[in-house]
Amino acid sequence: MPSEIVHTIGCTAYSVFAILFLWMSRVPRTNSGPGWWAGAMAFALAARLAYQLLLDQTDLAEAVFAYAALVAVEKTLLAIGLVEFLGLKLRHRWFWGALLLAEAWVVIGWLSDIQPIARSVGLAVFNAGFLGYVAWTAFRHRSEIPHHLLLLTAAASAMLVVHWMSAFLIFQAFPNWRVTGFLLGTVLVLVQYLSLLAAVLAEFQRRLVQAEANALDMAFQDPLTGLNNQRYMNTLFEKALVLANRPHQYSAVIFIDLDNFKPINDLAGHHAGDEVLRTVANRLRRCTRSTDICARIGGDEFVVICTQLEATEQVGDIATKLLGELIAPIAVEDKRFVLGASIGISLYPIHGNSLAELLEHADKAMYQIKRSGKNGYRIYSDQPSQTSAGPADR
Numbered sequence: 001m002p003s004e005i006v007h008t009i010g011c012t013a014y015s016v017f018a019i020l021f022l023w024m025s026r027v028p029r030t031n032s033g034p035g036w037w038a039g040a041m042a043f044a045l046a047a048r049l050a051y052q053l054l055l056d057q058t059d060l061a062e063a064v065f066a067y068a069a070l071v072a073v074e075k076t077l078l079a080i081g082l083v084e085f086l087g088l089k090l091r092h093r094w095f096w097g098a099l100l101l102a103e104a105w106v107v108i109g110w111l112s113d114i115q116p117i118a119r120s121v122g123l124a125v126f127n128a129g130f131l132g133y134v135a136w137t138a139f140r141h142r143s144e145i146p147h148h149l150l151l152l153t154a155a156a157s158a159m160l161v162v163h164w165m166s167a168f169l170i171f172q173a174f175p176n177w178r179v180t181g182f183l184l185g186t187v188l189v190l191v192q193y194l195s196l197l198a199a200v201l202a203e204f205q206r207r208l209v210q211a212e213a214n215a216l217d218m219a220f221q222d223p224l225t226g227l228n229n230q231r232y233m234n235t236l237f238e239k240a241l242v243l244a245n246r247p248h249q250y251s252a253v254i255f256i257d258l259d260n261f262k263p264i265n266d267l268a269g270h271h272a273g274d275e276v277l278r279t280v281a282n283r284l285r286r287c288t289r290s291t292d293i294c295a296r297i298g299g300d301e302f303v304v305i306c307t308q309l310e311a312t313e314q315v316g317d318i319a320t321k322l323l324g325e326l327i328a329p330i331a332v333e334d335k336r337f338v339l340g341a342s343i344g345i346s347l348y349p350i351h352g353n354s355l356a357e358l359l360e361h362a363d364k365a366m367y368q369i370k371r372s373g374k375n376g377y378r379i380y381s382d383q384p385s386q387t388s389a390g391p392a393d394r
C-alpha cells in the first residue's frame with residue numbers, strides 16, 4: 001500500500017478520534033481523561049502531517065526529527081489521560097520529566113551527528129516505556145471497565161511496545177518495510193484509542209444506569225428509615241399484589257400507627273423521635289419475610305404487606321408478632337421509650353381487590369383500635385359483630 005494512503009487513513013482516523021475525545025471531555029461531570037486523549041490524538045495527527053510535509057520538501061532526517069518530537073508528546077498525553085481516567089493518584093511531573101528527557105535526546109540527536117540508530121533507539125525506548133506503562137496499568141485495572149475494553153487497550157499497547165522496540169532494527173535490515181511498519185503502527189494505535197473511546201462510553205453508560213437506580217431509590221424510598229414509601233406502594237405494588245398470590249392464598253395489608261409517639265418528640269427532641277422511627281423500621285424488617293413489603297407512609301404510620309398466606313388465621317400470629325416487637329422498649333442515647341401500636345388489617349381478596357380499597361379498610365380497622373384504647377390489632381369487617389381483635393380488647 002502506498003505511504004500516502006496509509007498516512008491519509010491515519011490522519012483521517014486521528015482527526016475523528018480527536019474530535020470525539022474532545023466532545024466527550026465536554027460532557028458535564030466527566031473526568032479529564034478524554035481531554036488528555038483529545039490532545040494526544042491532536043499530536044499524533046500533527047506528527048503524521050509534519051512527517052508527510054517535511055518528507056516532500058526536505059530530507060528524511062528532518063521529517064523523522066519532527067515526527068519523533070511530536071509523537072513523544074502524544075505518548076505522554078496518552079499515559080496522563082489513562083491516569084486521569086482511572087483516577088490514579090500519580091503526579092504528572094514524572095511524565096513531564098520523562099518527556100523532557102526524550103525531547104532532549106531527540107534534539108541532541110538532531111544537532112549532533114550521532115548514529116541514526118542511536119537516535120532511534122533512544123526514542124523507541126522512551127515510547128516503549130510509556131506504552132509499557134499504559135499496557136500494565138490498563139491490564140491491572142481491566143476489571144473496572146466492562147466488556148474487557150481495558151484488556152484490549154493493554155494488548156494493543158503491549159504490541160506497540162514490541163513494534164517500537166523492533167521497528168528500528170527491521171528498518172535497518174529492510175528499508176522498504178517503513179510503509180508496512182507505519183501501517184501496522186497505525187492499526188495498533190487505532191485499536192488502542194478505539195478501546196479507550198469505548199471505555200469512556202462504557203463508563204458513561206455505567207454512570208447513567210447508576211444515576212437512574214439512585215433516582216428510583218430516592219423516588220421510592222423513605223429517606224429517614226430506608227423503607228419503601230407510599231409512592232412505591234401506589235406505583236408498583238397493586239399489580240404485584242395480584243401476581244404474588246396463587247389461588248386460595250391471601251395477602252394481608254397491615255396498617256400500623258404508633259401510639260404515643262408525639263411525646264417522644266416533645267420531650268426528647270425530633271432527633272430522638274427520628275431514631276425511634278428508624279428502630280421501628282428495623283424491627284419491622286426483622287420480623288417480616290424478605291418477600292413482604294414494609295413501607296412508611298406517614299409520620300408514625302407504617303404499612304406491612306404480607307403475601308402468599310395459606311389461611312386467614314395466620315394474620316393474627318403476624319400481628320401479634322409485630323405488636324410484640326413494637327412494644328419492646330427502645331433505647332436512644334441514655335433514654336428508654338416504650339411505645340404501643342394500633343394495627344388495622346385487611347385481607348386480599350376478601351376485603352378488596354385494589355390497594356386503595358385494602359388500605360382504606362385497614363385504616364378503618366386501625367381507627368377502631370385507637371378508639372377502643374390503642375395498642376392492639378383488628379381485622380377489618382364490614383359487619384361489626386364479626387371483627388376479630390387482638391390484645392387491646394382483652
Ligand SMILES: Nc1nc2c(ncn2[C@@H]2O[C@H](COP(=O)(O)OP(=O)(O)OP(=O)(O)O)[C@@H](O)[C@H]2O)c(=O)[nH]1
Nearest residue numbers: 224257258259260261262263265270273274299300
Ligand atoms: N421525629 C419525627 N417525628 C415526626 C416525623 N414525621 C412526623 N412526625 C411527628 O409524629 C407525630 C405523629 O402524631 P400522632 O400520630 O398524633 O402522635 P401519637 O402520639 O402517636 O398519637 P396517637 O397515634 O394518638 O397515639 C407528630 O407529632 C409529627 O410531628 C419524622 O419524620 N420524625
